[in-house]
Amino acid sequence: MQLALEQLGQKVGAVQHLYPLDLSLQPGAVTVLLGATQAGKTSLMRLMAGLDKPTHGRITVDGADVTGVSVRGRNVAMVYQQFINYPSLSVAENIASPLKLRGGLDRAAIAQRVKALAERLHIDPFLDRLPAELSGGQQQRVALARALAKNAPLMLLDEPLVNLDYKLREELREELTQLFATGDSTVVYATTEPAEALLLGGWTAVMDAGELLQYGPTAELFHTPKSLRVARAFSDPPMNLLEAEPAMFGVQLRAADGAAKAAGAARPPPHVPLPAALGGLLTGRLTLGVRAGALRLDQRPGDVALPGSVELAEISGSDTFVHAATSVGEVVAQLPGVHELALGAPITFHLSPDQVFVFGADGGLLLAPPRTHTRAY
Template sequence: MTLILEDICVRRRDEIWLDDIDLELSDGMTTLIGPMGAGKTTLMRVAAGLVSPTGGRVIVNGKDVTSISARKRSVAFVYQQFINYPSLSVYENIASPLRQARTRTKGEIDRRVREVAELMGIGDLLGRRPAELSGGQQQRTAIARALARPADVLLLDEPLANLDYKLRERLRADLKDLFRDSPGVVLYSTADPAEALTFAAPTVVLSQGRIERVGDVADMYRHPPTLHVAATLSDPPLNLLPGVVREGRIECLGAWLPAPRAQVSGRQVVLAVRPHQVSIAAGGPGALEFPAEIRLAEVTGGVTFLHLLVAGERHLVAQLPGTRRFEPGEPALAYVDPAHVFVFDESGGRLLAESAPEVDLHG
């Protein structure tokens, strides 16, 4: 199976929703990631036939389906909201696309409904109505309905976004197993970096209606080619600090680190550091040291986010393991290993050192 989006543009009034989208997807799962407003939903709706592009073509298995309505395409769509028929039981919700197709006997429909329900862990809920289900059970029902009738293209638009953290974790694992060897094209959109990294599928990074990068998500996390890619795949958000090149080194708020390759003195750069790479313990040889003032200690589960003020004007967040107590106004020293600093130019392009550091995906 193949899904090709060729030179897709969507313009509404004076706004550009999608621009110059060229994407080819084949069997298996692909993750689409970007912040709110990046164009993920619009792209998926174009693929489904729910939005007509201003320009370009949608091609499924070699056939141009751009002008074909969504009803006549072999596409299944799962939305962020729990969309189920409220008056129907779980069984009837899952069976509804099979009945509409009118290609299966009653016995075949029954077998398929029970098979998909068991797969999604709702086999014992078939007699209930949506109002009698939890949020997670409702979304499992919606996904089961989408899976019931095999489709060339399955689109999932942030299907776990409205669920609580623990349930999202559990369903991520289930969906990863489900779609690992799935026949047909599966396109899964998310704004959550943890979700994209968990699925470990080929990933499309979207920014302001344009494709920023396509590739291996772990590789993009370790070696982000642009500041936007680094920011998109970082949660909590990156620490961004100003720097300037001076005679082969970069000065950043009183600290110094080697400049990537040959850089012109006086050049302005942006330093990006993930919060879990900031420490308040003594740093190793060559570590950047930032005198700071503690502004807030935010405890979340087994992690403490320490908000620091550096040089009286710049905010720096350190993600520390465990539950820690700090007093606002306390002085502190923040340390960062230069190997964990990404350097970008003013346009957001990555400046590479002679040997780019290998960044631990989980460390």
């Protein structure tokens, strides 16, 4: 299916839910809608499904205008945040329901398809149970299996894992990635989590406050966000944003108000050397973006040092997230391994100039991406 949105927008009363946007989905691929709550992801998916009508613009499928076609007239499968199953039907009957409605398959073929999907989603021991007898995670797997059974050319998943516990989310993400890779559907998957977008791969559309900010291959957007707004949306923990101004052979970081005293750092803000080719682009007030994973404790040749003091150290899985006050403001570092750091203890982060983003003052557009990449979560 080739789904295209042309100047599609939605306004409810005086509130603009979606600003006019153009988006042509990659057929047979996964497109992730990435953005914070109220970014417009659900509004956009409802328009794609035919549940709502746009205020302006149109939707085409394989070149045919389907803007006014209701959800009943479209071959679409959708899974919501809240798992929705038929409570009076068994798990097997829930999964089989779209197959029976479509027709063309005998009872044996339907049973075989149901069993295969249940096995892939690890719910085959529960085929005879009612949804109410299952856990939340198992019920969501049933809803996913029913959507997959429909084998619709367009599958819409609106944050389907958000209400599940962490371990179950991790398991289902991996399973869904494999299922999408082997299917023929064009998949649209909404999430607030950048790590989920990277895991699913494919293409990503970054949204914010009803606007489509950027669309392209997921890895490309992560490594080359075209603006500060995209960089903020595609960073978890948030990207460190440091004020700077042009200087000889690079940029000079600017001291943050009151930060030097809080950090106990006597030295002036550091100079960050950058390629000479950027000289003509670096004018006015600049912003340097530094991902949390780019800050290290070990020093390497050519590094820039950021001394400061520890404000918070959080151990999460195999990483430690360290919040520190420095002369250029508070920064967050994602350090591999477990580090026990006392509050207020002095600390010095090291950063390679090759791993900074340079954003301009005019709309925060990206002037230069990093020359080397940090690990993607």
